[in-house]
Amino acid sequence: MSAGTISGQVALIEDDYTLVINRGAESGVTPGMVFAVYSDTGPVITDPESGRELGRLAREKLRVRIFDVQPLFARAHTFVDTGDFYGLLRLPFTAPPREDIVTVDVGDAVDLVGAEGRVQRPGHTG
Template identity: 70%
Template sequence: MTAPTITGQVALVEDDYTLVINRGGDAGVRPGMIFAVHSTSGPVITDPESGRELGRLSREKLRVRVFDVQPLFARAHTFVETDSFHGLLGIPFVPDDDVVVIDVGDTVELIPRDARRTHVAAQ
């Protein structure tokens, strides 16, 4: 059985470590779920033959873990920053001088339990 795919967007940046996503219990979100936050402002990919816009590159900014679920939204704390050394190793996010900017409208996507690294899922 395939796990459900839940996607949405950042609806509110509550503080430096907490955000709200526009999916909640009605969409199947539960506490403990981990979502990847993706940038929506990557470079545009253009077909060199036709000049047609093919889409945008997206990069994962960080991961968040849901701790509060309402019917239509969920609140989540920063869990893993993926653009850093710590993210590459799957170490839980520890703030430092590097700043990851999350914007309202950034996309979020559920990370299926079987796709997580063992040591990340166990925390």
């Protein structure tokens, strides 16, 4: 599969830094791939002409890197791409504790991140 075409969901939260997605080797997932985790609880978009709900904006919560791939699922670690020594080596790195805690839920959407570090998610409205 080409970059940007693998989408799925969070299937299990293992611990504070590890989650499982519902896509694996059979879907083209390989170790080292980076996925963005989304929440579809963003603001509702309403058509000003008809008043019809058009969808919701998806909000990126965090990114995870795949480290273990099975046929139907893959395990991933959260990480911070610092752009320094750790970022160059692409090692998982835990950020220092912050006041804004990110909560990931089973069922949150995940999308493969493109090669340039931007998410390939055209026209997603949840």
